[in-house]
Amino acid sequence: MARWEPDARGRMLTAALELFAEKGYDGTTAGDIAARAGVTERTFFRHFADKREVLFANPNSLDEMVVKAIAAADEQATPLEMVIGGVRAAAVGLAEARTREQAAQRSRIVEATPALQERELLKMAAMTAAAQAALAERGVGEPTAAMAAYGGVAVFQTAFSRWVSGATDLGLPECVDEAAATLRALT
């Protein structure tokens, strides 16, 4: 890929968020997004299969970061700590790829559009399954692997909704730390 393309991706994300907010998700076409971002439709479709993927395609795969962190985790860590370490790594990656304002705008659009909400939930389910499989690779049995995977992703979801709520100045990784501490205090 040419050097300018990552920037084109960022412009298309910004354009899509603006247009979805202005005209609604259903009222916006891929062509609208391309025009606003100053790229051709051809360029748009070289990056994204459709307008939905502008919101979901992630250059740094979050699942991969979670799996790698679990594989590399310290022997001494509990399975839940391994998953929380994984979602924290994913949080660092996500916060590098998007500003909080972009993430919050995106969340509002996803919440308001059932097809996007379903896609988001499938993403979380895939992250849970990936974490559970990575724990199994490390020899963690059931139901511990499932509980650690669901619990770690619950920490991520709590952190993410906190981050985009505007109720805190913490960054996303620090929101993961806060949610993990909250879970420990609750149990």
Added chain:
Amino acid sequence: MARWEPDARGRMLTAALELFAEKGYDGTTAGDIAARAGVTERTFFRHFADKREVLFANPNSLDEMVVKAIAAADEQATPLEMVIGGVRAAAVGLAEARTREQAAQRSRIVEATPALQERELLKMAAMTAAAQAALAERGVGEPTAAMAAYGGVAVFQTAFSRWVSGATDLGLPECVDEAAATLRALT
């Protein structure tokens, strides 16, 4: 409703599970289900909007059970214990409405059919939101309410997948106890 109708619902669920397993979800019509269950199509549509709803309509609303249990929970309980108490009540209700074999058959069909998987995930997201709102009603602040709601639903999901896996003889409510004990041991 006439007295025989709850039984007709049970027959339609059994018929749907058999037919989805035999002919696939897409290859089965509402008419097929009605015929196998020995009811008219009219009766089918008096109970269910479509074939999907045979798998999702629940006479005892799980969300309602969770919300009621949280509202009635002991003052001394932590917010996570309140949600776990709620999902345990839902587990009791669910295990009364379905046998493990029915739940396992249903899970296999849901896992294999993306549209059904999305519906199932939306159900879990709705349960989380209901639990979070019920905790807010009791004065629990954020991020504690979100963490307790996501964490409690994570316990339910772990328990449910354990129950239908066939790896244990425990009932669903006991699987909730097992998952909750696992979470405590992990934190």
